Amino acid sequence: MATTFHAALENLRTTRVWKSIFRRGPAITNRTRSVAVFGNLFLHWLPVKVREKSLRVRAAYYLGSLSFLLFLLLVITGVLLMFYYHPAAPNAYRDMKDLRFVVSNGVFLRNMHRIAAHLMVLLVFCHMFHVFYRGGYKPPHEFNWVIGVVLLLITLFLSYTGYLLPWDQLAFWAVTVGTNIVSAMPVIGSKVRFVALGGNIVGENALLRFYVLHVVILPLLAFLLIGVHFWRVQKDGGLTVRSKDDDGKN
Amino acid sequence: MMEKTKIESGFSSDAKKEPRRIVFITRNTSAKVKDDRGPELMTYPHLLVREAIVFEVLIIAMVVLALFWDAPLEQLANPLLTPNPAKAPWYFLGLQELLHYFPPFVAGILIPTLVLVALIMIPYFHVNVEGKPLWGEKASKRLAVVAAVTLGLLILLAVVDAWTIILPTVFVAALLVASYFSKATSGWMGSLRLKPLSWWVMTWFIATALCLTVVGTFFRGPGWSWVWPWGTHAV
Amino acid sequence: MSDTKSTPAPDSAHASPGPTELSRRDFLSEVTMGALGVAGLGGAALTYQYFSPNVLFEPPMTFRAGNPDLYPENSVTFLQDQLVYIVRTAAGFYAVSAVCTHLGCITQWKPEADMIACPCHGSKFQPDGKVIAGPAPRPLPHYSINLAADGELLVNKLEIIKPDQVLNV
Numbered sequence: 071m072a073t074t075f076h077a078a079l080e081n082l083r084t085t086r087v088w089k090s091i092f093r094r095g096p097a098i099t100n101r102t103r104s105v106a107v108f109g110n111l112f113l114h115w116l117p118v119k120v121r122e123k124s125l126r127v128r129a130a131y132y133l134g135s136l137s138f139l140l141f142l143l144l145v146i147t148g149v150l151l152m153f154y155y156h157p158a159a160p161n162a163y164r165d166m167k168d169l170r171f172v173v174s175n176g177v178f179l180r181n182m183h184r185i186a187a188h189l190m191v192l193l194v195f196c197h198m199f200h201v202f203y204r205g206g207y208k209p210p211h212e213f214n215w216v217i218g219v220v221l222l223l224i225t226l227f228l229s230y231t232g233y234l235l236p237w238d239q240l241a242f243w244a245v246t247v248g249t250n251i252v253s254a255m256p257v258i259g260s261k262v263r264f265v266a267l268g269g270n271i272v273g274e275n276a277l278l279r280f281y282v283l284h285v286v287i288l289p290l291l292a293f294l295l296i297g298v299h300f301w302r303v304q305k306d307g308g309l310t311v312r313s314k315d316d317d318g319k320n
Numbered sequence: 321m322m323e324k325t326k327i328e329s330g331f332s333s334d335a336k337k338e339p340r341r342i343v344f345i346t347r348n349t350s351a352k353v354k355d356d357r358g359p360e361l362m363t364y365p366h367l368l369v370r371e372a373i374v375f376e377v378l379i380i381a382m383v384v385l386a387l388f389w390d391a392p393l394e395q396l397a398n399p400l401l402t403p404n405p406a407k408a409p410w411y412f413l414g415l416q417e418l419l420h421y422f423p424p425f426v427a428g429i430l431i432p433t434l435v436l437v438a439l440i441m442i443p444y445f446h447v448n449v450e451g452k453p454l455w456g457e458k459a460s461k462r463l464a465v466v467a468a469v470t471l472g473l474l475i476l477l478a479v480v481d482a483w484t485i486i487l488p489t490v491f492v493a494a495l496l497v498a499s500y501f502s503k504a505t506s507g508w509m510g511s512l513r514l515k516p517l518s519w520w521v522m523t524w525f526i527a528t529a530l531c532l533t534v535v536g537t538f539f540r541g542p543g544w545s546w547v548w549p550w551g552t553h554a555v
Numbered sequence: 556m557s558d559t560k561s562t563p564a565p566d567s568a569h570a571s572p573g574p575t576e577l578s579r580r581d582f583l584s585e586v587t588m589g590a591l592g593v594a595g596l597g598g599a600a601l602t603y604q605y606f607s608p609n610v611l612f613e614p615p616m617t618f619r620a621g622n623p624d625l626y627p628e629n630s631v632t633f634l635q636d637q638l639v640y641i642v643r644t645a646a647g648f649y650a651v652s653a654v655c656t657h658l659g660c661i662t663q664w665k666p667e668a669d670m671i672a673c674p675c676h677g678s679k680f681q682p683d684g685k686v687i688a689g690p691a692p693r694p695l696p697h698y699s700i701n702l703a704a705d706g707e708l709l710v711n712k713l714e715i716i717k718p719d720q721v722l723n724v
Contacts, residue, residue: 181385403674
């Protein structure tokens, strides 16, 4: 069974269609393996070779990669949830009920989206602290650190805007309290809150605004900055590897 | 004059005949300059396979979690009734705990803004890029300064009775002082003695944020009073 | 157009002394940046206007609180729909906001302790709105309260009055 499957795969690789998609041959030589990375749109920002030291688990604990994976998962589950969600009060709350009791697998999708969101906030924090302790912010990585801080902010905003969308008591009061903190800003505070909510209280306007921020503006911004962040990791010389790691102790 | 400074590139340019300065390497800049790159491996497959394995493990864990842990859904939003206690998402509960001690402008605007500005500015302070230990030169003088600052901070915190900040501060300060007097050269105390000031500041920040968040999440009940997470309370 | 043609070349412009030596390139780039700046500011102002709603569908700010006889003397009554306490003392009536001045949570009247308590961050108030304890920065505001023509109480939440102003009935 396994051998026939393997043979079928090998046959597939000789077809004209396969060869038109993957122009390189099988990735068994270093040359074709290089092409596999820099000839691929989705991998071309990676270096062709990586230092053995930066492959060790404790070099990054995969925190950055996993944050990105969670972002992708959030985009996928989020887009799927959008098919059943109306950003209006009180329909939004009814949609939550529908997702739990009426829509097939709706509750699973919502659970995945929520767990991924909380985990992403956690991992982005861990990622930042880990980079700090490794000295990853030092020259020439200064600007990438700043982008990282902005990405942390965007992650928090994404999570917070999403928090309002179920339109239940938890959501409403978390956002009421949070936006009242904004009005503690001197001079412009209450104006900022009014514009952010589109009113004096957390209502329909606020729900719609948070929705648009949550599903369009912030994800696009995050996607853009994640791209720059990854790009700069390579352009600034790869992961920071401490000379201390050379003798094998940490 | 113009001819000489013209940059030529392409196949015809000869770096051996006409050496050109590409980059300055100054002292105290990059760790990567000192570091020889060491052995290298191909990204495909070595890095990509590892990433794929880690991704799969995480997704499996999340699917299992999502099957058994349902997202909460409370009653329909009611602007006329505040649930008791009304809590923000967990990552803001540290802030909410701060709001319990300080006025909204200080806890909600000033402190977060300062933290953010400090985070952004970290790489632009070219102080101690090489990470020299705090207890290196002039150690006793530094101890006096650190002790004075810590004591001042503790008095300020005691005035507002913010003991959930005092606790982690005392903990980190105790480690700091212990590392000063320790004679250890190996083990965790030995490594603590080599930590720079920035390490200590960040560790204090993380310890405080962690303590505030944990207290805000698990130990605060109705009216932001102290509760035990295993006890039940009427709402 | 004729002006630009007659403008001397940059080299001769440097030769002729003037109050400010501004090359054509610098001038044009400053004008461009200035225009971009003005357009940016204008765009920001328009965006701000766009995001500030002119019509709001929020609960009305003035309401009738019924006949004064509904409220016994020395009582605090919470009007949940309006988020207002109607307090009647021996001196008369006043209306106190039920929204905590700290972060906008809805406070609760605790008759057994004779105080108003906020569930969010533990602020405590006297029935007249003064802060007893907790992080609330200001006392609860008093709203203007009057008698309508038909003898009912009329509260205006847009008008905040001094705490010593009391309505005698």
